[in-house]
Amino acid sequence: MRQAIELAVDNVRRGGGPFGALVVKDGVVVATGTNQVTRLNDPTAHAEVVAIREACRVLGGFQLTGCDLYTSCEPCPMCLGAIYWARPARVFFAATHDDAAAAGFDDSFIYRQIAVPHSARSIPMIRVPDEKSTRPFEDWVNHANKTEY
Numbered sequence: 001m002r003q004a005i006e007l008a009v010d011n012v013r014r015g016g017g018p019f020g021a022l023v024v025k026d027g028v029v030v031a032t033g034t035n036q037v038t039r040l041n042d043p044t045a046h047a048e049v050v051a052i053r054e055a056c057r058v059l060g061g062f063q064l065t066g067c068d069l070y071t072s073c074e075p076c077p078m079c080l081g082a083i084y085w086a087r088p089a090r091v092f093f094a095a096t097h098d099d100a101a102a103a104g105f106d107d108s109f110i111y112r113q114i115a116v117p118h119s120a121r122s123i124p125m126i127r128v129p130d131e132k133s134t135r136p137f138e139d140w141v142n143h144a145n146k147t148e149y
Contacts, residue, residue, distance in 0.1 A: 001070055001094055007034050008047070008072040015039070018103065019047035021071040023055035023064060023088070030067070031055035047071060048079040052086045062149060064088040073100050076107040077114070085149075 007020025017035030024030065033050030037043055048071050056062055067088045073095040075083055083091060097107060109122075118125035140146060 001092055003029070003032075004070040004072045005094055007032055011035055011047075017047075018105075019072055021047040021051040021069060023051050023067050023069055025055075025059070025064075025067045030058050044078065046076065046079050048075055049082050052082055056086070062086075068092065073097070073105075076100075076105075077110045 004020045004022050007022065008018050009020075011020060011034035012018050016039055017037055019035040020033070022029050022032045031051050031054035033047045033052070033054060035047045036045035036050055039045075048069065051069065051071075052064065055064055055067065059067075064086045065088075069083060069086075069088045069091045071079075071091065071093045074093045074097045075091065076097075100106070101108065113121050118127065
């Protein structure tokens with residue numbers, strides 16, 4: 001855990017956001033990540049996502065089976081989604097989302113938006129019905145050589 005916190009501290013010193021994460025498998029750190037949002041102009045480049053991407057590259061797969069994720073702060077909604085898709089065994093975090101909110105990183109608004117009807121969200125989500133909208137899923141279900149995930 002201390003290493004994730006130190007990654008976050010070092011990232012702040014280099015002008016980045018105050019978040020760090022690492023992926024561990026069998027007691028060995030296989031990847032680290034720090035918040036790269038402003039450095040890369042990429043709103044998805046949170047520490048956990050950066051660490052997950054690198055760990056998957058290093059391990060040669062798209063899931064983190066048998067791995068643990070250590071992060072300096074409780075994951076935001078986006079990172080939480082990425083974590084569930086990556087399927088690590090466990091997640092350990094230091095600071096809470098309340099600690100992050102006190103420093104200006106308040107994601108409670110996003111959590112609340114999930115429960116709001118699509119058209120009433122602060123960024124309206126507008127469904128555009130199309131007779132072929134389910135075609136990709138039908139093709140997926142019927143595809144014999146797919147890689148399930």
